[in-house]
Amino acid sequence: MSSGYGGRRLRVAVVGTGMIAGVHARAARAAGAEVTGVLGRTPSRSERVAAQLDVPRGYASLDEVLADAPDVVHVCTPNDQHHPQALAVVRAGVHVVCEKPLAIDAAQASELVEAARAAGVVATVPFVYRYHPVVREIRARIAAGELGRLLAVHGHYLQDWMLDEDASSWRVDAGAGGLSRAFADIGSHWCDLVEFVTGEPFAAVSAATDVVHRTRPAASGPSFSGSPDADPLADATRRAEVTTEDTAVATFRTDAGRIGNVVVSQVSAGRKNRLWFEVDGTLGSAAFDQEQPESAWFGTERGAQIVVRDPSQGFPDQRRLAVVPAGHPQGYLDAFAAFVADTYAAVRGEAPEGLPTFADGARAARVIDAVVASAVDGTWRTIG
Template sequence: MAVLGAGMIGGVHLRSAHAAGAEVVGVLASSPDRSLAAADKWQVDVAYPDVDAVLNDDSIDVVHICTPNFLHVTQAGAALQAGKHVVCEKPVATTAADAQLLADAAMTSERIATVPFVYRYHPMVRELRARVTAGDFGAWQLVHGSYLQDWLLSPESSSWRVDPAAGGSSRAFADIGSHWFDLVEWVADIRLAEVLAETTTTVAERPSAGGPSFSAEAADSGRVPVTTEDALGVLGRTTDGVLVSATVSQVSAGRKNRLWFELDGADASGVFDQELPESLWLGYQNRTETVIRDPSANAFDAARLSIVPAGHPQGYLECFENFLHDTYAAIRGEDPDGLPTMVDGLRSAHIVDAVMASASQRAWTAVPDCTSPRPQGGT
């Protein structure tokens, strides 16, 4: 595989690809000099000068797209056209129309194209989903939660994600709210039908030259108005009429990466907290229960994703490793359960567009469905 993009998430892809058994051949950064620096830092053989060099390298089976959002459609589309399999960071595109182009390209190419909605790969998420499938919760009464971070709380913090030209018109929702809705729809087996959203930008100006994501401070080269959202609230209804609510923020002090959701059913409730990923909270009318990750007792798919024994914590990096294990298995012709593909990226893009349209119009907005089949391929 080759990595396009040498930032934080590119490093995560690199480490997880190694752990999943891939041969990492090289890296492409934002300039030839930066590619050389990244290749030296990551100890890979090839520093690619441009995208064409990656696509013309016959040794490459899979291209990992870890670049700013506005580049995804061009780079992932070119990789698919060149016959490469693709792992493309989310959002896969800055509009649903462009995401549709990528989904169509993946299907036409018959290559595997996956999207790192990696929170699906927490074993206790799989445990919760298995209990949902078994009917343990009954009819849904309410689905609610939040995804909170604080890395943009300081007015001195910024990154390329703040700039709509690089990140797209939505920032907080496209970046992290997309994860929340992908996870909740998949675990609870629901489909969002319509949304009512309200956004807020709490920091009016930020430094104009943003650094990497999650850096504490940005370079001081003047300030520019912020036009992307810092936080938002979303109210929704599913196709079955279930009420859904979510709060998304990148300016909540002390919250580093708190993806939290609760599924309230007629018979039981279930809670997952990404910052406490080794357990589930289950609620019943007369008692509560905490279920811990234990491959000897958990559901099959939860046990399958448990890399270490109970009591040895695993978390985000293991999620990424398991996601890439399943991606590479799909390339070999297998069909892993729950693997998020470009169709899921398209679904997410539709939700992002609907949320932003609702916030702009201050009105309930329908979420279009997308039911394109997942492409099957192999090497």
């Protein structure tokens, strides 16, 4: 452990009070941290959610958060708040975890990367699907050459929470969420995961997007169930024009010239969180389904097999993250807790394998910007 912390628990504050803030707070506790309090839009909301999450304090402002001298601040607010809040935390010399997208455009994201570097703080982004053990198994097998040379990659990320034309949330508003909704929210996860697994970055993209409901309720509603203190349900009688996409299709070329493709949708009935990808190589293929995270599919010309997570089998990085015996399912919350634990290990001076940092968040912002630009004019766009 690095000097300055010794063996004590890290002190952590959470900025935000929605569903994902509760996930961060639980993951922080699972990783052994002390959650000192939460900050909401108003002092009364802060106090209410602090009581619901059983944390000691509801903060009145970000200044009050920083004055409490936390070791790490988790930023879990709407997208347009990520840049100013994370920048304030970093400039105060405090380590930070910031939700994705890191910022509403690539320029802001790059500023955060440079600010974190200059401040010498750990700054991470929860691309937590990297932390499913079998994802690490696929990655290790690709790195070891077991799939051969990459030929193609394809997949989708499908949800249905925006299927109803009366569904809404702050994410619909481009002012709060940014110019992209579906792709920025979930397509960014798919791209990060595939680039992480294959080790081959996307170099260019051709994309198309669609808005399937031209108006939605103007009032903000909860994004998902499970929020500690959900916003009021949207009022369907007050409607606003929708400019952010419900669906997107993106075709990529990698640095090596290979093709990748993803379909992203938040209006696919019955699909709750179906992140799926397949990597095809000259010697074999591999596929992963986030809704079935305990196993991976591997195929060759001779047939196929299902490989189940097992801490006694496979590559070391898979075994490191497989924290319970085979047959005892691990899932999303375990992946999130593993990401937070790795972040805290980095705060203590370690160098965990595969930790997603602000640099990865800025990379995702550049991909999102290229997708948005391509969808506007129909041209191939280089990803910077």
